[in-house]
Amino acid sequence: MIKTVSHGLFFMARKAINRFFSMFSRVKEKVIGVDKRIVVISMRKRSFRDRRKRLKQERIREQAEKKLEQRVGEVSVAEELEVNINYITKTLGDSGDLITRCFTVQATPDRKAAVMYIDGMADVRIVDQFVLSPAMTGIEILRTKGNLMELLQESFIQSGEVKVTSKMKQLIEALLYGDTLFFLDGENKGIIVGTKGWDQRGVDEPKTAAVIRGPREGFTENLRTNSALIRRRLQDPDLRLKSLTVGERTKTHLSLLYIEGVTDQAVVQEMEKRIDQISIDGVLESGYIEEMIQDNMWSPFPLIQNTERPDAVVAHLLEGKVALLVDGTPHVLIAPAVFAQFYYSPEDYYERYLVSSFLRFLRLGSLVIALLLPALYIAFVSFHSEMIPVKMAIAMAAGRAGVPFPSIVEGLVMEISVEVLREASTRLPGPIGPTIGIVGALVIGEAAVSAQLVSPLMVIVVGLTTISSYANPNYNAAISLRLLRFPLMIAAATLGLYGVMLLLLLIILHLVKLRSFGVPYMAPIAPLRWSDLKDSLVRVPWPFMKKRPKIFRPQDEKRQQGGDDSI
Amino acid sequence: MSQLQPEGTITPYQGYALLVTTVIGVEVVVFPRFLSREAGPDGIWIMLISGLITTFLVYLMTRLCQQFPQQSITQFVPRILGSKHSPRLGRLLSAPLMLLLLISWLGIVAMITRSFGEVMVSAVLVETPIEFIMGTLCAIGAIVTSNRPEILARYAEFLLPFLYPPILLILFAVIQEGDWLNLLPLFQVNWHQVFKGLLHSLATFGGIKVILIFMAFYQQPQRAMHSHISAMVIIMIGYLGTFLSALSIFGKDEIVHLLWPTLEVVKQIRIPGGILERVESAVLVVWMVAVFTSITAMLGASVQLIISAFRLKEHYRKWIALGGAAIVYFVGILPTTVNQLLQWSYRFGLLDVGIALALPLLLFGVLKIRGGKGAIEQDEQPPV
Secondary structure (H helix, E strand, O other): OOHHHHHHHHHHHHHOOOOOOOHHHHHHHHHOOOHHHHHHHHHHHHHHHHHHHHHHHHHHHHHHHHHHHHHHHHOEEOOOOHHHHHHHHHOOOOOOOEEEEEEOOOOOOOOEEEEEEOOOOHHHHHHHHHHHHHOOOHHHOOOOOOOHHHHHHHHHHHOOOOOEEEEEHHHHHHHHHHOOEEOOOOOOOOOEEEEEOOOOOOOOOOOOOOOOOOOOOOOOOOOHHHHHHHHHHHOOOOOOEEEOOOOOOOOEEEEEEEEOOOHHHHHHHHHHHHOOOOOOOOOOOOOHHHHHOOOOOOOOOOEEEEEHHHHHHHHHHHHEEEEEEOOOOEEEEEEEOHHHHOOOOOHHHHOOHHHHHHHHHHHHHHHHHHHHHHHHHHHHHHOOOHHHHHHHHHHHHHHHHHOOOOOOHHHHHHHHHHHHHHHHHHHHHOOHHHHHHHHHHHHHHHHHHHOOOHHHHHHHHHHHHHHHHOOOHHHHHHHHHHHHHHHHHHHHHHHHHHHHHHHHHHHHHHHHOOEEEEOOOOOOOOOOOOOHHHHHOOOHHHHHHEEEHHHHHOOOOOOOOOOOOOO | OHHHHHHHHHHHHHHHHHHHHHHHHHHHHHHHHHHHHHHHHHHHHHHHHHHHHHHOOOOOHHHHHHHHOOOOHHHHHHHHHHOOHHHHHHHHHHHHHHHHHHHHHHHEEEEEEEHHHHHHHHHHHOOHHHHHHHHHHHHHHHHHHHOHHHHHHHHHHHHHHOOOHHHHHHHHHHHHHOHHHHOOOOOOOOOOHHHHHHHHHHHOOOOOOHHHHHHHHHOOOOHHHHHHHHHHHHHHHHHHHHHHHHHHHHHHHHHHOOOHHHHHHHHHHOOOOOOOOHHHHHHHHHHHHHHHHHHHEEEEHHHHHHHHHHHOOOOHHHHHHHHHHHHHHHHOOOOOOHHHHHHHHHHHHHHHHHHHHHHHHHHHHHHHHHOOOOHHHHHHHOOO
């Protein structure tokens, strides 16, 4: 529904713009003083011109791409060292951080060699100790005769990751990814030495989705560290890791992880297909990918989960989902996702079942409060005051007596100021953040009430709502509910409980319609699956969850021995 | 190459949810008055009998649809009535039947919408014009019914659990205020009263024939019988509970003076702990869910009927839904008084149950006379 509306809006906007421009051209024609028929002809001409312009633009783009291809694509390594160095230096535009070290190979003094790497991207110690040092001094003791290039590659460059290629494009891509290039005069090949090693943040406790019991490791910005964190927890030969690259300029590396034999292959294929279709210049965070591959662009609800916790990723992989690691961000995407899983914490599975079931009920309660409490307050105060107990109603009336605004204004002002406070304290540097909280609490809580701008109960309602919206392990799910709160408040102010209910029915329709990679978003509640309800609001003890959840269509259903029987 | 999970068909549990949410609707708040006026405490067993009758009708319709799995009513009725040589004859003969179905559904939905508006205006939103309430309800109904039947089924499935809590509340009211003596004396009615009571209680079961439409989308039509019969049992329990509580609290003489007896029952509830002073607004909200699901199921069935009858493309669905909702709105504002409205809804309910009785009997009769000729094609259907 949102989709159709926004489509409609988009269409209307486009139409309006078109009309605007056509009006313009018509005016021009009128000024010149030609009759209507010519206007029509000129309009037709205009569309023709548009088409020509478009074609021209396309041609230019194609040529640019071709040029780029020509610049690096087909070029192969030359035999002369100087040519290669010059070519790479020119391609990178004399970049200041490109280090080129030329030296003479002592075994054959007439042959020069060069090492090229980008300062800060490559690990200088590895380059010095295991590439430069053996090549410069080790070769002196060389007695055997043979192909120097092969010898170098086989015995002297002491690195695990070595690749010989004659394609300039590959060489430059490797250089930009932190590898070191080795050229030898007289050889039309270059050696790529794996020396990636830039400064990075260490494995740290994740800032989001904190747990009391459970591993403290979180992902980092490095793709390989992240995949290693997962591999260490999941030493399964069936774990598949597909490498992909997205972003025409950033060349961001992605890793698609899944367990073969557990994950539904259709989801993997669909994921690859959708990633293939992305054509964007840069990907800086997994959020780019998330928005481009999710099923419904217009939904306020997140359709793909993200997490910073390797243990959570492993748990999802074991349930038959797919994880997507993006280089440069600690947030890993998990798909398909259902609504309920945004309210689960990894800790639910580490803590005993009673505790975690209780916590899940608590989260459901906080969800309802975060979504509905302000709307219900407004509806009760403006329409259904008979529902409030008499004594409380009197107290409330006393509190509201001096307030000059209707409850909806009061509510919106308070909610928006709390949102502003929240945003301010998120963006401010650490030590100042809490200060904002105190100032906000004082100003909004105390002063606003004593100045009779808002009623004391409204402050309680807003406070409860804000706290409840944080009692949710996933930030992006919480924020979508916080957004929906405002239309609900407006509905409550216009139609009372009836309005709230109407809007809720629409939201439920939207939720029921949503799908994430083929999985209905409200599963396992609608469509109902009894066996999957064991891990929903109540988490039953582990011995009873012998099978993986069916909603994700795992190929191998068994999770524990004895999973054949129907419990 | 494997495929992503498709949109899916209607599961047996969804069939159950659809039937329950469709039948339980606006009538819940009114019917104790009529039943008590016609039959007094004997309404208890009259209700039971009419429940059994409708269960039998549901059984008939389910059997009928089971003979034509994955076929909608617009496909198999012409096949039964017409012959192979002239398919047009079958379609011509089935046209009035389809029209009758359509009229009864749209009529019921219109009456539901109006009654809902009346209750809302009289109980909660006193100053809001009824046209506005009906308009918003129709608009939202159109949005919901512009979706495929599978989604409507999932919608009903999701909303069904919200209908259960009021049963507890009503039980609560009975414990607090009820008097068992009000249920007596039984068996004081004559045949005329029994008949009229039966008609009134039968009319409350309007909507059962949506299964004629939705069964075309069932995953396993063979398993539909179980879910439909259990749905009817649940509905019967719900209705009986409502009637018993209203009767035990007010007695047969007082009940006839109450406009919305069930609402009055709820008003009797005092929640211990004093969190809420009165719960009728909250119950009205839940009741709204019940009403809304009835509207969406029947409007959705009408939309699907039109779509499959004229073999329209999918993108026409939203316009048909919109048109249907508009008809519902304008028929809904026609009755001038609440009394007239209740008369009309009674007649539409009876028409609905009447069709539900006549249609399967007629079709089964034709099938029998023609020696199962119409159903021959079912062998071509792949086994499900």
